[in-house]
Amino acid sequence: MASPYDILGVTRDADEEEVLDAYRERVKETHPDHGGSARAFQAVKTAYERIEAGEVSPVSVHEGREAVEETDERPQYRVEFLNYERLDEHDWSLDDEDLFEKAADANLGNADYGEITVEESETLLEAAENAGLAWPFACRGGACSNCAVAVIDGEVPIPTSHVLTQEMIDRGIRLSCITTPVTEDTQVVFNVKHMPAMEDLLLSESRFNRAYGTD
Ligand code: FES
Numbered sequence: 329m330a331s332p333y334d335i336l337g338v339t340r341d342a343d344e345e346e347v348l349d350a351y352r353e354r355v356k357e358t359h360p361d362h363g364g365s366a367r368a369f370q371a372v373k374t375a376y377e378r379i380e381a382g383e384v385s386p387v388s389v390h391e392g393r394e395a396v397e398e399t400d401e402r403p404q405y406r407v408e409f410l411n412y413e414r415l416d417e418h419d420w421s422l423d424d425e426d427l428f429e430k431a432a433d434a435n436l437g438n439a440d441y442g443e444i445t446v447e448e449s450e451t452l453l454e455a456a457e458n459a460g461l462a463w464p465f466a467c468r469g470g471a472c473s474n475c476a477v478a479v480i481d482g483e484v485p486i487p488t489s490h491v492l493t494q495e496m497i498d499r500g501i502r503l504s505c506i507t508t509p510v511t512e513d514t515q516v517v518f519n520v521k522h523m524p525a526m527e528d529l530l531l532s533e534s535r536f537n538r539a540y541g542t543d
Contacts (some may be wrong), residue, residue, distance in 0.1 A: 332375035337438035364462035445524035452504040482514025
């Protein structure tokens with residue numbers, strides 16, 4: 329589980345003003361009216377409230393992860409993520425063998441590149457939202473492909489009932505709303521709904537807003 333500092337995208341030594349600025353920014357990014365989800369929005373609010381209330385000590389990301397690993401024996405899976413929308417800007421491709429190395433060196437924002445931890449009971453989408461990330465979605469049930477990710481490394485099995493073609497599956501495309509990684513370390517590119525090959529599968533988000541807009 330991401331620490332409150334991870335969720336706001338600030339370092340543990342951030343002062344009050346930096347925390348507040350980051351909170352305002354993240355609240356805008358994750359607000360359901362701006363394409364985020366209620367889960368991500370709530371995660372950001374809770375992170376800020378916990379820091380403000382002094383409920384969490386300013387532990388570094390790595391110290392925090394080690395502490396979790398030492399005390400929590402439930403399986404957790406580390407997922408390194410990258411936003412597909414950044415690929416064009418940097419002239420990168422999903423086929424680049426060193427895609428994630430280049431992303432790590434590119435000084436991308438926390439919403440575009442980073443790591444999340446996925447628990448066994450969570451889908452990939454839920455884990456992203458619990459980390460305060462606003463990944464795209466609509467139906468949350470495998471029917472629209474708005475939540476599609478490309479798996480670059482690792483294994484993410486997919487249930488039988490979904491909208492993807494076999495060709496997509498063979499290319500490593502998965503639906504984050506119904507899948508969970510099973511390898512300790514996984515790399516995924518999210519937002520691949522913008523890939524030309526995905527366009528035919530996309531169902532408009534507005535078809536699902538009535539049922540899922542408030543999550
Ligand atoms: S949100 Fe529709 S398939 Fe995942």
